[in-house]
Amino acid sequence: xxxxxxxxxxxxxxxxxxxxxxxxxxxxxxxxxxxxxxxxxxxxxxxxxxxxxxxxxxxxxxxxxxxxxxxxxxxxxxxxxxxxxxxxxxxxxxxxxxxxxxxxxxxxxxxxxxxxxxxxxxxxxxxxxxxxxxxxxxxxxxxxxxxxxxxxxxxxxxxxxxxxxxxxxxxxxxxxxxxxxxxxxxxxxxxxxxxxxxxxx
Numbered sequence: 001x002x003x004x005x006x007x008x009x010x011x012x013x014x015x016x017x018x019x020x021x022x023x024x025x026x027x028x029x030x031x032x033x034x035x036x037x038x039x040x041x042x043x044x045x046x047x048x049x050x051x052x053x054x055x056x057x058x059x060x061x062x063x064x065x066x067x068x069x070x071x072x073x074x075x076x077x078x079x080x081x082x083x084x085x086x087x088x089x090x091x092x093x094x095x096x097x098x099x100x101x102x103x104x105x106x107x108x109x110x111x112x113x114x115x116x117x118x119x120x121x122x123x124x125x126x127x128x129x130x131x132x133x134x135x136x137x138x139x140x141x142x143x144x145x146x147x148x149x150x151x152x153x154x155x156x157x158x159x160x161x162x163x164x165x166x167x168x169x170x171x172x173x174x175x176x177x178x179x180x181x182x183x184x185x186x187x188x189x190x191x192x193x194x195x196x197x198x199x200x201x
Contacts, residue, residue: 008129014138021135049075050114050158057154075114077154095119095146095187103193104185106200108150111181114157116165117146118189127189134166143168148185149176150199156182169194 009017025036033042044051049072057070057077067080069088078088087107094101095117118140121131127145134141147164151157160182164172169186176184176196183199 018138046162047159050155053154077112078108112154112157114161115148116161132165141166146187150183
């Protein structure tokens with residue numbers, strides 16, 4: 001309910017938890033993951049879904065299916081074509097439920113798309129606090145409502161969309177522009193959109 005959703009942890013709990021955030025305190029040895037500090041944990045939500053879609057697509061291709069679309073909760077790979085000389089057509093929805101608008105439509109072939117946003121798991125009614133947390137502050141980054149990324153793999157698109165949500169518009173666009181074959185569409189909290197140069201091409 002809304003009362004429970006508005007109940008955020010106290011600042012002391014956030015600052016104590018931040019002491020456990022550091023990728024350098026994670027050791028991976030063969031199939032074992034260990035943490036340097038007690039109380040640490042890890043989640044692969046930012047790339048796990050993308051990895052699964054990539055692997056599912058690879059299995060379908062292995063068995064001869066060249067024209068397929070594999071999707072899991074907004075992360076998808078469009079391989080080949082929808083029909084002869086007809087690419088897959090993708091739409092990006094507004095991050096606000098009351099806005100039934102499609103922000104962008106584009107063709108896709110042999111490329112991945114993933115979207116991260118503040119709207120799927122929001123902790124506050126105004127979407128200011130949600131499931132994507134900035135590891136530097138312990139709170140949600142305030143600038144963006146959603147990020148959609150096109151990339152060569154779904155795992156890369158998935159991770160990049162989440163990272164750009166945290167980085168914000170300026171640093172996020174710089175990161176996307178540094179990576180080959182990656183494009184992005186960013187939506188601010190005010191529902192303004194900005195894209196990289198070739199996102200809609």
